[in-house]
Amino acid sequence: MNILVINAGSSSLKYQLYDMRDESVLAKGKVERIGMDSAILSHEPSGKNEVREVSEILEHTTAIRKVLGMLIHPEHGVLERIEDVHAVGHRVVHGGEAFSSSVIVNEEVKSQIKRLFDLAPLHNPAHMLGIQAVEQNLPNVPQAVVFDTAFHQTMPAHAFLYAIPMVLYRRHKIRRYGFHGTSHAYVSERAAQFLGKPYEELKIVTCHIGNGASCAAVMNGKSIDTSMGMTPLEGLMMGTRSGDIDPAVVPFIMAKEDLTVNEVSSMLNKHSGLLAISGISSDMREVTEAMQSGDKIAGFAFDMFTYRIRKYIGAYAAAMNGIDALVFTAGIGENSEAVRKAVCSGLTFLGLEFDDERNRTGRGQERLISTDASKVAVLVIPTNEEWMIARDTYALVSGGEPHGIAVTPEQVPSRGS
Numbered sequence: 210m211n212i213l214v215i216n217a218g219s220s221s222l223k224y225q226l227y228d229m230r231d232e233s234v235l236a237k238g239k240v241e242r243i244g245m246d247s248a249i250l251s252h253e254p255s256g257k258n259e260v261r262e263v264s265e266i267l268e269h270t271t272a273i274r275k276v277l278g279m280l281i282h283p284e285h286g287v288l289e290r291i292e293d294v295h296a297v298g299h300r301v302v303h304g305g306e307a308f309s310s311s312v313i314v315n316e317e318v319k320s321q322i323k324r325l326f327d328l329a330p331l332h333n334p335a336h337m338l339g340i341q342a343v344e345q346n347l348p349n350v351p352q353a354v355v356f357d358t359a360f361h362q363t364m365p366a367h368a369f370l371y372a373i374p375m376v377l378y379r380r381h382k383i384r385r386y387g388f389h390g391t392s393h394a395y396v397s398e399r400a401a402q403f404l405g406k407p408y409e410e411l412k413i414v415t416c417h418i419g420n421g422a423s424c425a426a427v428m429n430g431k432s433i434d435t436s437m438g439m440t441p442l443e444g445l446m447m448g449t450r451s452g453d454i455d456p457a458v459v460p461f462i463m464a465k466e467d468l469t470v471n472e473v474s475s476m477l478n479k480h481s482g483l484l485a486i487s488g489i490s491s492d493m494r495e496v497t498e499a500m501q502s503g504d505k506i507a508g509f510a511f512d513m514f515t516y517r518i519r520k521y522i523g524a525y526a527a528a529m530n531g532i533d534a535l536v537f538t539a540g541i542g543e544n545s546e547a548v549r550k551a552v553c554s555g556l557t558f559l560g561l562e563f564d565d566e567r568n569r570t571g572r573g574q575e576r577l578i579s580t581d582a583s584k585v586a587v588l589v590i591p592t593n594e595e596w597m598i599a600r601d602t603y604a605l606v607s608g609g610e611p612h613g614i615a616v617t618p619e620q621v622p623s624r625g626s
């Protein structure tokens with residue numbers, strides 16, 4: 210069975226085509242800089258050379274059409290006919306409390322995902338476009354969805370509730386959900402395997418630092434806290450998202466600048482973060498290059514970005530009463546030696562000893578970047594959300610159970626009605 214996995218991020222769309230007989234990857238690729246003037250489609254057919262195409266791709270529907278075209282391309286394709294795609298698995302960012310494990314797409318699931326648009330405005334609409342584009346291009350092919358929120362459903366109520374009137378949780382399910390769960394689950398489990406220690410006995414902080422960024426505290430194999438909240442806006446400073454902000458700032462700016470709800474939401478989601486502070490770009494590569502050529506404001510944005518990550522690591526060390534392992538993953542976490550070094554400087558109080566040489570070498574590999582004597586093992590683990598999605602999609606379309614634990618959220622205490 211061939212399974213196409215689609216991971217539509219806020220600015221990128223990654224895909225991998227798996228042959229599930231041996232879980233081999235037939236082709237993979239990504240479309241980057243969606244919505245910017247020059248999008249790049251990089252397609253890597255297994256055993257052949259990578260192909261790159263630069264064109265204007267303004268939204269995800271066009272991106273998926275280009276990807277399907279590439280899979281059956283006479284020269285660069287890996288399939289004879291598009292019907293050789295037997296199932297499609299999608300990453301879906303927000304599953305709310307409705308979904309604590311992966312499911313097959315049907316009309317009801319689509320309406321639930323649509324109901325969650327408000328809570329993940331940069332993501333769920335993109336996923337829906339992806340699901341619809343597949344329906345149009347590959348009618349009758351089963352599709353499954355794997356939720357970013359599912360892994361965090363084990364959080365205790367004291368971590369997922371906000372200190373606002375309880376009625377708002379009961380009525381509207383306002384709470385912390387957390388995101389990037391497929392990635393936090395994958396890299397934390399891989400970290401335990403890498404260290405040769407039982408996953409169920411480790412305290413791990415995972416830092417998924419991409420265009421969207423979040424940290425998670427994974428204790429004894431379960432997420433017990435994470436930095437993103439009801440939406441993927443809370444927590445760390447990100448490419449274009451503000452992360453944590455005093456909620457009083459929102460009505461204040463709305464009044465002073467005469468902004469509507471949509472305008473203020475767009476400001477915090479799309480015009481803040483690295484982009485706003487650096488005044489250069491939301492892309493960490495460009496900000497780092499500017500900093501390294503002496504741009505002081507880019508350096509300031511970089512420092513703010515890494516300071517916030519360090520603060521969360523400290524918070525989660527307190528939440529778990531220690532850390533055994535610290536894991537970096539995603540676009541920035543895997544590729545930016547400068548970000549990893551800056552985050553880890555100032556964590557010596559945890560007994561963490563960073564190894565500069567290990568940090569500089571071995572790109573693309575799972576590896577240790579702390580010294581052998583360090584009390585905290587610092588690791589770089591390339592994430593593999595796609596493989597997790599392929600595995601669940603395969604299980605579901607074959608009539609089996611998805612991986613992971615389907616949990617009911619912890620009951621919130623109540624004084625009765």
Ligand SMILES: Nc1ncnc2c1ncn2[C@@H]1O[C@H](COP(=O)(O)OP(=O)(O)O)[C@@H](O)[C@H]1O
Nearest residue numbers: 218221419420421492493494539540541544545
């Ligand atoms: N070599 C690199 N150095 C620094 N940042 C990098 C590097 N390669 C990629 N990135 C950054 O990774 C981010 C995108 O990460 P990614 O995980 O793909 O995000 P998303 O899935 O949210 O679109 C961008 O900010 C990009 O600049």
Ligand SMILES: CC(=O)OP(=O)(O)O
Nearest residue numbers: 218219388419421441
């Ligand atoms: C949830 C989220 O922020 O996803 P991404 O990092 O793909 O933008």
Ligand SMILES: [Mg+2]
Nearest residue numbers: 218419420539
């Ligand atoms: Mg991502």
